[in-house]
Amino acid sequence: MENAALLKAIIENAIDGIITINERGIVETINPSACKLFQYEPSEVVGNNISMLMPQPYRKEHDHYINRYQTTGEAHIIGIGREVTGLRKDGSQFPFRLGVSNVNFSGRKIYTGFIHDLSREKEAEDKLKEYASHLEEVVEERTLSLKQSVRELQRAKEEVSQSLEKEKELGQLKSRFVSMASHEFRTPLSAVQLSASLIDKYAEPLHSPQISKHVNKIKNAVGNLTTILNDFLSLEKLEAGRVExxxxxxxxxxxxxxxxxxxxxxxxxxxxxxxxxxxxxxxxxxxxxxxxxxxxxxxxxxxxxxxxxxxxxxxxxxxxxxxxxxxxxxxxxxxxxxxxxxxxxxxxxxxxxxxxxxxxxxxxxxxxxxxxxxxxxxxxxxxxxxxxxxxxxxx
CATH class of the missing domain: 3.30.565.10 (Histidine kinase-like ATPase, C-terminal domain)
Structure with a gap:
């Protein structure tokens, strides 16, 4: 009696659902955890066919197995050792893992089903799949974006290369022009400077302040132009890297x-x-x-x-x-x-x-x-x- 009481206490307090049925699929016992899972009172389940806890097509298949047993005497319990779906009283469904054992008791077979709820695991798995799918979409989107960026960078690189080539050509033209202009302008400036000095010399006996004034203006203008040309020529050489x-x-x-x-x-x-x-x-x-x-x-x-x-x-x-x-x-x-x-x-x-x-x-x-x-x-x-x-x- 003490062992029976202990066994009953274990079954009553088990975390997983436990249901026993006979060879015809009639529920004989159901523990509180199973009642909670299926949302039934024990009195609503005991004495009824276990198929009441199964959604289609499992229920139809179970009815087929029961009919075969009544005809041939061969028992078959659906869902043994695999994941199946349960049907709650409110019509909702939930996944669970079913383990079944059979015991010969008082000259008959009793089948015990151990029901482990997989709702949380499936929910987590679905979320993981959803997250993985989202990640795949994000990766695909980012990949497309990166490919687009790479194409744009390639185009920009080609444009920059073309611009640099044109700038290089323009730089060479500018360099040649500055060099040519600086040297070509020096010749007439030197002539102007020499002529101004000669005018100043020849006009010296006249003691004309006006002549001296204008000659000095010419000399100053030539000096300023020479300075400008020298600056441009120096800058051109620096830019071209020709100054060592x-x-x-x-x-x-x-x-x-x-x-x-x-x-x-x-x-x-x-x-x-x-x-x-x-x-x-x-x-x-x-x-x-x-x-x-x-x-x-x-x-x-x-x-x-x-x-x-x-x-x-x-x-x-x-x-x-x-x-x-x-x-x-x-x-x-x-x-x-x-x-x-x-x-x-x-x-x-x-x-x-x-x-x-x-x-x-x-x-x-x-x-x-x-x-x-x-x-x-x-x-x-x-x-x-x-x-x-x-x-x-x-x-």
Whole structure:
């Protein structure tokens, strides 16, 4: 009796549903878990055919098996050991795994069905399939998008290649034109400069201030045009990568004194260039032509942007760290908002007014200095002047 009570308690409290039927498929017992799964009270199931818990086509097949048993005496239980579908009282269906065992008891066979609900597993499986399907759609969509992007990138690459080829051709044309124009313009400018000098010489006995005035205008105009041509030619060579430093050892003081003498002739009335050197050594190893171009460019700017009756300080220094060249003026200065663009090609500060210039000089100075591993620094205040320093590390 104690074992029977224990067995009954186990069946009553089992998580899975347990149903026993006889050889004709009539339900004899059903535990609470099975009642909960099928939504029936025990009294509504016990004594009825198990097919009441089966949806079609399982019910029809089960009826066929029962008829065969009644005719042949051979039993067959549908769904043994596989997943089947159950029918609830409200007409809804749910999946479950069915395990069946048969026992001979009191001279007859009793079949026990063990029902494990698969609703959550199937729901999770369906969600997984849905997610997988969604992922496949996303992957397909992304793949199509990537293919489209690749095609667009390919087209863009071809367009860029064509544009670069055209730009290269235009660059070559521009380079040839600038080179040709610069050289061709030099010849008539030289002739104009020579003629102006001769006119000035021949008119000297006349002591005519008007002749001297106009001759000076011609000379200044030729000088400005020559500077413009030199700037364009230098920029063209830099852009084409045809400028390579040629290092030699030379006397920096001697070069600076020659430049000072040359630039003093171009200075405005009572505008004096004061040169000074600091350091016991005067020898440096740089590209003398690139350095001379940088210094002349900076002094030319100091002359242009400073007034008459002013001083331009030109200093050189050689120490253990390297050498430095500084040109300082007390001219119009550079507005603070313009200073960040100062070394850009063709940029000119907003306060330059009608003062002639191409906006290339400082760009060329910075690039020439960089070719010699140097750098350009400056300080400037509007109406107080500007100081430029080119620094080169020790060799």
């Amino acid at each position: 430093p040629s290092y030699t050892t030379f006397d920096l003081i001697k070069l600076a004194e020659e430049i000072t003498e040359e630039m003093q002739l171009m200075a405005k009335q009572n505008q004096n260039i004061l040169y000074q050197h600091t350091g016991t050594s005067s020898m440096v190893q740089l590209d003398i032509n690139l350095l001379k171009n940088c210094i002349i460019n900076l002094i030319t700017n100091a002359i242009k942007y400073s007034g008459e009756n002013s001083f331009i300080e030109f200093n050189t220094e050689i120490n253990s760290f390297g050498c430095a060249v500084t040109i300082k003026d007390n001219g119009i200065g550079i507005p603070e908002n313009d200073q960040k663009h100062l070394f850009e090609a063709f940029f000119r500060a907003h306060n330059t007014g009608n003062i002639p210039g191409t906006g290339l000089g400082l760009n060329i100075v910075a690039r020439y200095a960089a070719l010699m591993n140097g750098r350009v620094d400056f300080q400037s205040n509007v109406n107080e002047g500007t100081s430029f320093t080119i620094s080169f590390p020790a060799q």
